Amino acid sequence: METRKQIRERLKQKRDSLSQAQVQQWSAEICKNIEAHPWFVQAETVCFYYPLGKEADLRPLAETAWSMGKKTAFPRVAGREMQFYQADSFTEFAEGSFHVMEPVGTTVIYQEDALVLTPGLGFDWQGARIGYGGGYYDRYFAGRPHKYKLGVAYAMQLVERLHPKEHDVRMDGVAAETGIMIVR
Numbered sequence: 437m438e439t440r441k442q443i444r445e446r447l448k449q450k451r452d453s454l455s456q457a458q459v460q461q462w463s464a465e466i467c468k469n470i471e472a473h474p475w476f477v478q479a480e481t482v483c484f485y486y487p488l489g490k491e492a493d494l495r496p497l498a499e500t501a502w503s504m505g506k507k508t509a510f511p512r513v514a515g516r517e518m519q520f521y522q523a524d525s526f527t528e529f530a531e532g533s534f535h536v537m538e539p540v541g542t543t544v545i546y547q548e549d550a551l552v553l554t555p556g557l558g559f560d561w562q563g564a565r566i567g568y569g570g571g572y573y574d575r576y577f578a579g580r581p582h583k584y585k586l587g588v589a590y591a592m593q594l595v596e597r598l599h600p601k602e603h604d605v606r607m608d609g610v611a612a613e614t615g616i617m618i619v620r
């Protein structure tokens with residue numbers, strides 16, 4: 437059987453082999469799908485991520501959120517912990533841990549009913565998630581419950597079963613270019 441590490445590497449390779457044009461096209465479709473979903477429409481606060489490598493680029497959706505007057509936050513890592521900090525424009529970022537662009541602001545955002553757009557290398561049909569292996573999102577969600585955890589990935593990153601570990605926090609849904617799957 438394929439190990440967790442092998443699955444992670446296989447999914448990463450698959451994603452990294454996408455062309456920039458494909459990333460832009462699917463990202464735009466993912467943005468459109470999320471924008472139309474009630475979880476986004478109704479959210480007062482949306483937790484985004486700043487795209488890394490060939491992750492789906494949700495920056496246009498953040499612009500939409502700002503134009504709708506929503507509060508938005510992005511992750512910042514400190515040691516083993518991650519928190520979301522408010523950012524209202526892309527001028528408020530600086531390169532941080534793991535070369536990810538992080539907000540420079542100091543306002544920590546935690547709202548249980550915020551929509552949390554969660555990046556991942558893979559998701560399964562039950563909403564289990566596999567990331568880069570740092571465990572940041574798992575530790576974050578373990579300490580801070582969220583009602584609307586929406587995984588974000590390309591359809592080719594969806595697998596039938598990931599064999600999640602005890603500490604793996606399940607998503608409430610997964611957004612892809614082909615549509616949004618709600619799993620709870």
Ligand SMILES: Nc1nc2c(c(=O)[nH]1)N(C=O)[C@@H](CNc1ccc(C(=O)N[C@@H](CCC(=O)O)C(=O)O)cc1)CN2
Nearest residue numbers: 485486487488489490511534536555567568570572573
């Ligand atoms: N966009 C984004 N932001 C995020 C995460 C994420 O997965 N994606 N994180 C989720 O935990 C946290 C940062 N943790 C990270 C932990 C490990 C690696 C990492 O191993 N990166 C790879 C290559 C990245 C690529 O090119 O795709 C590396 O450094 O080899 C990245 C981020 C918070 N912010």
Ligand SMILES: Nc1ncnc2c1ncn2[C@@H]1O[C@H](COP(=O)(O)OP(=O)(O)OP(=O)(O)O)[C@@H](O)[C@H]1O
Nearest residue numbers: 565566567568569570571572573574575578603604
């Ligand atoms: N709730 C938790 N409490 C303590 N440690 C945790 C918790 N969740 C995860 N970890 C630690 O994080 C490590 C990595 O977890 P895992 O392999 O699930 O990462 P991942 O979900 O792929 O990564 P990421 O969330 O950074 O994208 C685990 O081996 C574990 O030690």
